[in-house]
Amino acid sequence: MGQTIIEKILSSHSNSQVYANDLVVAEVDYIMGQDGTSPLTIKAFQEMGGEKIFDPAKVIFVIDHNAPSPNEGVSELHKLMRDFARQKGIYTCDVGEGVCHQLVPETGAVGPGSLVIGADSHTCTYGALNAFSTGVGSTDLAAALISGRMWFKAPDTLKIICHGELPPGVYSKDLVLFLTGQITADGATYLSVEYTGQAISALSQDARFTISNMAVEMGAKAGLMAADEKTFSWLESFTNKKYQPVEPDPDARYFRIEEYDVSKLEPYVAKPHTVDNVCPVGEVSDTVIHQVVIGTCTNGRLEDLRIAAGILKGRKCNKDVRLIIAPASRKIMLDAIKEGIAETLIESGAAFVTPGCGPCVGTHNGVPSDGEVVISTANRNFKGRMGNSKAFIYLGSPATAAASAITGRITDPREFLK
């Protein structure tokens, strides 16, 4: 019987023929912890009686969620992480290097066929590189640090086929918001999603990461794509390592298949306070905003900043709007400087913050006040997400965010692309 992508990856990592619903203890290729989850991982590691890391070369710690530290409590936990990493030989990306979900792919250690776990729910991002990567908690991570293995129940697969071409001014973020609205916040719970079709193939690698990043917002365990020449050329800029693409068998068994024609899609936003509360931008275009955030593991890549700069070039942010930009990595920030993108954005009125998670998780870098409205390129708009439960968060594409920064209200970016 044929296998899906995830069944093949679980099989190759467990020396067995795996199908949906099988229980597997699989070898893990790469393990990531960030500063919100690693301190508890260290605690669990000690409780388990852990001494050695199974292979320190396969582990990365990233300090990105609160970087630089906003208070002494966080500083103590960062110190705990750094000390543990030094002692165990774990490579650590410290303040200013960027968001874990950009840095892990930039290591080159993850590619087609890899099996990766990370103590962060958006670890599903690397599915865009044809890897099975998924978020786990701190205790699972500690178990993998000791054993190099993790148990999984092999998931069923939901195949999403996207036909057609995205119209101008409509981006991968609009597509993934549309899909999340269709599938709903728990419509893919426990499932692996395979994204395929002409519209997915047409996307750049940067744009593909945005889609896989948000698979967890439908409840999915993974958001996988096939590997093609774009995948390999992206990887080649970071590593010489050779990866073999993993394709689903023609007779693979799918739990469910959904097909969409994307050629009529328009820019979308997710309204407060759930990610599947999606509507076309036009329906909320009179909404006054106070802050715009461009960045995060969803949309802080070079292409995202380039799109925003294209709209903001020669224009100014509305005087009543703060535009905050958090590039996803130091490399991206440097590239944005070299390309003149950073200059354009700063001239328009943008405030750059340290490459990392920025204001997305509500600990620093732009906590909104009571009643304020934020449009962000992030992946979550839960009440209180940005540190104030009385604020309102809309999610949109970098283009929608940039256009909104100019007008001071939620704005269809196509108004600026004519």
Add this chain to the structure above:
Amino acid sequence: MFFEGNAHKFGNDINTDYIISGKYKFKTLNMVELASHVMEDLDPDFSNKVTPGDFIVAGTNFGCGSSREQAPLVVKYAKISAVLAKSFARIFYRNAINTGLPVVECDTDLIGEGDVLEVDLSHGFVKNKSSGVSISIKPLPGVMIKILNDGGLSAHFKKYGGFNFE
């Protein structure tokens, strides 16, 4: 495992930011301190309303959102004995079992705010003492029963030195 207590009802899609906000959870590993903020953005007074042994009862997709293990831990440290929901988000579900917090999938429409419940995990039933209705529960996968019975994944690893599902 047998528990008795009152039900505190919540809706669908209760995410981990609601269970414990990011603005607190990054600062400390002191779960007692964090537990005073459990569910704060939905009900600022919630931690004071809980009598030890009570239950959180919710709709679908409980625990969606981030992988923060602080979420099941603060529920446990708030002295909640178990979470009952129609369905759970997968990372929260794993984290709860790994940290020894019982999670029960059942039809929570049969439970009202303040109802007195008996939850018997050994025999696999929930009884709503206020209404007299018995509610069937979806059994945990065998692996998770093993981890929960060992007292969580840390205790399981300490006992066996690795995964042992034989």
